[in-house]
Amino acid sequence: MHNHTLILLAIAVLLAWRMVVRVRRLVGRQQLKPARPWITLSIFSLLLGFFLLAAHDHLGLLALLLGGGALGILLGRHGLKLTQFEARPEGLFYTPHTWIGIGLSVAFMALVIYRLVLFSQTQVLPTPAESVKTPLLLTVFGGFAGYYMTYAVGLLRWRRRVSAGGGLTQATLGNNQGDSMRS
DSSP states (O other), X not given: OOHHHHHHHHHHHXXXXXHHHHXXXXXXXXEOOTTHHHHHHHHHHXXXXXXXXXXXXXXXXXXXXXXXXXXXXXXXXXXXXXXXXXXXTXXXXXXXXXXXXXXXXXXXXXXXXXXXXXXXXXXXXXXXXXXXXXXXXXXXXXXXXXXXXXXXXXHHHHHHHIIIIIOOSSEEIIIIIHHXXXX
């Protein structure tokens, strides 16, 4: 086997493992850890900044990134409305809408795998700036980032509301908590 084949195989295994971990986190009830939304916001802010910087001189690419982000924000707001939130004596829990998060994760991973397949066929490694200047990648990443950043903000707002004395035992954000998310 060639070195690049081994590298691609290693990356494929790593991506598959990360996909399994991501899907597990999107299925079922999860405890809200205080740092997790902040980590999500920090990482996606840095990545989004990198993508914005890479696309800043191409108005069309910038529009695709921002358009994907806008779609991601809408999906994030919808996902929050479908999320089941619980405040229990043992902690705060939420059950995210499974299919939105999985769909976005699969779309992003499929795109990364597609890019790896292209690399394996051409064996020409583009520079990081060149590799992010693709319309499909910018659109999908914009949606991915918009969704997860919106979701993280929603979790932080819900935690703040509950900590301020909301006293929720079980609620669906879209039914009786939606108005406070819009404020």
